[in-house]
Amino acid sequence: MENILIRGVNWLGDAVMSLPAVRAIRKLHPTSNISILIKEKIADLFRWENTIDEVIIYSEGFTGKIKTIKELKNKKFKRAYLLQNALDAALITTVAGIPERVGWNRDCRRIFLTHPVPYHGEDRKIHHIDYFFEIPKRFNPSLLPDYPWINPSLKERLSARKELKNLKRPILALSPGAKYGDTKKWEAEKFIEVSKKFIGEYGSVVLFGSQGEDLEIKDSGIYNFIGKTSLRELICLLAECDILLCNDSGIMHLGYALGVPLVAIFGSTSPELTGPPKFAGKVIRAQVECSPCFKNRCPDIKCMKSIEVEDVWSALNEIIPSKKAVFFDRDGTLCKDANYLSKWEDFEVFPFIETLKELKNLGFLLIGISNQSGIARGIIREDFVKEVNQFFIDKYGFDDFFYCPHHPDERCFCRKPNPGMPLIARYKYGIDFRNSYVVGDKDIDMQLAQMIGAKGILISKDAKNLKEVVEIIKRDINA
Known part of the structure; x- marks a missing residue:
């Protein structure tokens, strides 16, 4: 297994904006062991990052740099991605014997880079997320930066x-x-x-x-x-x-x-x-x-x-978030779980789904949130997923429908129980999670409810069907 190093940036805001670049480097090296060299003051940001295998603390001062160089030598890294612009980053990784060193060709460090990224003054006039992302993008131009989510446990x-x-x-x-x-x-x-x-x-x-x-x-x-x-x-x-x-x-x-x-x-x-x-x-x-x-x-x-x-x-x-919503899982909650629903003949909505319109009359948004890893697995066409989701919008009055198309191995932020889909909905609609609900048939749906601070309703345990879901919510708001 190859060892890959990322020299992270030094400032908190820059560190957040570098997260899409860090995740792109993981895509370039899906099976490698990836370490990030970072200052202690922002190290915790990367200890949550599931695309990083190890956080190495950058030790400052002359003796600290010697210690860092020795540590890097011992780990025998094959390549270093230098997100930090400084000459110091290129010099340390060179002395540490890392054979491949990638970074912007600036700050007098061209001689130390084996893969210099051409730099022009215009490059600092793009958003910093895109600036950092240009480094991994040089190896795969089709890469696109994702959102720099942070996900506490x-x-x-x-x-x-x-x-x-x-x-x-x-x-x-x-x-x-x-x-x-x-x-x-x-x-x-x-x-x-x-x-x-x-x-x-x-x-x-x-x-x-x-x-x-x-x-x-x-x-x-x-x-x-x-x-x-x-x-x-x-x-x-x-x-x-x-x-x-x-x-x-x-x-x-x-x-x-x-x-x-x-x-x-x-x-x-x-x-x-x-x-x-x-x-x-x-x-x-x-x-x-x-x-x-x-x-x-x-x-x-x-x-x-x-x-x-x-x-x-x-x-x-x-x-100010002020609207209330009910977030619904799809397969197994709104319709029969056909084990990767991929054709209309297997699509069957559950009884009492019409009762969900009562929630609309009570001022709730109806929003679907569905894991659809079958897209990444090549089992389901993405346009079919969109068609099914649109059916719930057109026929049953759903306000929106979000889905995660990623494979679990991609470690994305949107796959439940991670809170990406509800957070995007909060941005879009101004949703107050404390007055909202998550309805689903799996434990991950209830974990999602906990993640965002909403109330969870588990199908088959808290409610037998969608009609009982509506009754539970009506009792809550009338209590």
Whole structure:
């Protein structure tokens, strides 16, 4: 088995944006042992990453680098992918004797690269996700970047949920800091004003950030985690929040990667280069001529001062998750499980499916979520899956239908019990998971309900049929 090394990046936001590149490298080397060399401060991000077999901590200083070189030598890596731009990354992997070294041809390191990726000034004008992704893409141009999801374990999600259980919902996560400098920070007084408005009209506020980024605001509706969490704890707590308000920062990248709807404030930097995906929330950016300037210092910071509380408050109100939904598994729940349903003659809907329209009258969205690994296995045509899903939309009033086409070995984020499909639905429809349900016939459906904090209804145990599912939900809302 070959050993492959990835030299990861040093900053939290960059690390999140590099995740699609990391996963593409796994696709290039599906059977290899893949290690990532990373600084301790962001190592926890990759300890969750199921495409990585080993996390190696980069030791700083002269003696630390010698230690790192020795460790890399002992592991006999065949190839190193250098996502970090620095000369140091190329030099260390060369001295460690790694025969193949891949990276951008920049920062005076051409002599150390066996597979240089041509670099032009225009390459830094694309989104950073695409920038990092260009490195593995050179070996397979057909590769496409996936979404940089982060997936904490169920155990850790439940622990964080317990930590926040006494807070009134919805919970606004608020992060007023940014490592880059003051030009990326909205004014503290305005963050405080938004916090007070949110507590007064909606729920609770939790503060996240590093030591020294505190807003110094006292209110019973605020839970202050600034400087009190590890990265791992921060990620789990943030995943349990309902909405995020932040600057262009590492926490912003964590937020959209966790599926938390967000409002991100941009001043000196560009959302085209480092911003969240458009469907992940709202970007509020300065409307001044000098923005983006990419400076970390400025005498007056006109860009941030030009953004008013009303602008941010309006954006928050637009994306607060407020709709309720019932997520339905398909095969074995809505229709007969034909063991990889692949033709219409085997399609048979279950009795009482018409009763689901009662849920629509009660204000619920009906959303299908189905694992369809038969597509990847070559057993089912993807267009047939789409046709069946569309049937439920057209005939029974479903609002949407999501499916995972991947093989289990692909380690994707959308395959149940992973929460990718409901999180995309939350982004799309503004769904409040705490007032929603997951209905299915398998344990993975109930695990999914736990992952997102919804209520689970297991067919054959909690309810015998779809009519009983409707009755359970009606009793709940009338209780």
